[in-house]
Amino acid sequence: MNITLRVWRQKGPDDKGRMVTYQVPDVSPDMSFLEMLDVLNEKLQLEGEEPVAFDHDCREGICGACGVVIDGEAHGPETTTTCQLHMRSFKDGDTITVEPWRAKAFPVIKDLVVDRGAFDRIIQAGGYISAPTGTAPDAHAMPVPKADADRAFDAATCIGCGACVAACPNASGMLFTAAKVTHLGMLPQGQPERQARVIKMVNQHDEEDFGGCTNIGECAAVCPKGIPLDTISQLNRDLLGALASGRTE
Amino acid sequence: MANSTLTKQRSEALGSTVALKSAMAVTGVILVLFLVVHMYGNLNVFAGQAAFDNYSHHLRVIGEPMLPHGGFLWIVRVVLLASVLIHIYAAVALWRRAGAARPVRYQATKRVQRSYSSYTMRYGGVLIALFVVFHILHLTTNHIAPGGASDSPYERFVNGFQPEFWYVTLFYVLTVIAVGFHLRHGIWSALTTLGANRQSRQRSLNIIATAIAFVLTVGFLLGPLSVTLGLVE
CATH class of the missing domain: 3.10.20.30 (Beta-grasp domain)
Structure with a gap:
């Protein structure tokens, strides 16, 4: 060829x-x-x-x-x-x-290489759980319903490549942020920080100069890992719930 | 960021892009509900002048004597105006943000998933906003009266869409279709924003959005077209 x-x-x-x-x-x-x-x-x-x-x-x-x-x-x-x-x-x-x-959130470093540090900072803002160290707990110590486990796993397959941002007409990083929020929010280990997480991650997303989501779906269509668009709906629901709850910690 | 308290984070999140589009979703839902009622009112034109004018009169006396004459209507108008202003404010803020978020454009672009409807939301919105101004001057205040002003809402309606004012009808038809496209993506988007979207429900959400958009489009087209085509006089 x-x-x-x-x-x-x-x-x-x-x-x-x-x-x-x-x-x-x-x-x-x-x-x-x-x-x-x-x-x-x-x-x-x-x-x-x-x-x-x-x-x-x-x-x-x-x-x-x-x-x-x-x-x-x-x-x-x-x-x-x-x-x-x-x-x-x-x-x-x-x-x-x-x-x-x-x-804007992914400045070009050279030729085709961009700096995706903005994604790292979104993760730093809230994409974690607090877990005690020590010996690993028994695998069956904390039961997780199959449907929740599947949904969390689907969202967890995100590899942070940034295709969602690249494809979005608004250059929004919402699918990435939503994948992490859904992944941790579906699991029992993610519950203590669930409300604070979504607030912090959305704020960091906005601070990184990503655009806003308008639910067009280009992101999910190009995602190599097939992260579903409904994770964004989950993020919205979690954020509105967190804001309505009035909890400050 | 790491050191800021969650109280500050909460107040910041109230101004986030997600909060903005939630405001758009809620105000959008209010406006869609209004359109349903408005369409029902319009269809009274097929019941004749007495029924149409009576419906219009009744809108002004709802709630009397607890509310003054036209009081209910003004409450509705204030809610609608607030909804429109919030909707436009959020749209402009997100539009500007989207423009700034991609300072260098792609040389090659391809539409993978976006529909005509989702891709023209903003332009459609501008067209609809201009139309609303014209529409109020035309049929509500009657400052613009192509076929002659009248105190009868029915006569305003019929005068305004006479065949010789085909351009008025054409403008209405085009903008009503634009409203249809705006609603097709808007209803889907609002439901997604408010957290109703699940993969298993996406088919239903799409059907609901398309059905409401289609019914409203046809419902609003029937009146003006019937007058222009001479079916209602």
């Missing part, structure tokens, strides 16, 4: 950045999208050019490090992470546009 790539190049956080077009010949359809970028980078290095910087780590679809917007879709045309996207999803001769996540 011969591919024409339009890639966002940006030397650093303060550089203005621009789209640059590259030809990538002899691409195998079995290559992953990242391997295709590796091939491009080898070629660029041989030509004495700066390789295209992009984030990646496990390349198994579980770490959430990789993530670029491909032809206007976060992680590209398949609902998976960019590392699990293969070139067979494209046609010979295609022109592919590759851009970084676009959000």
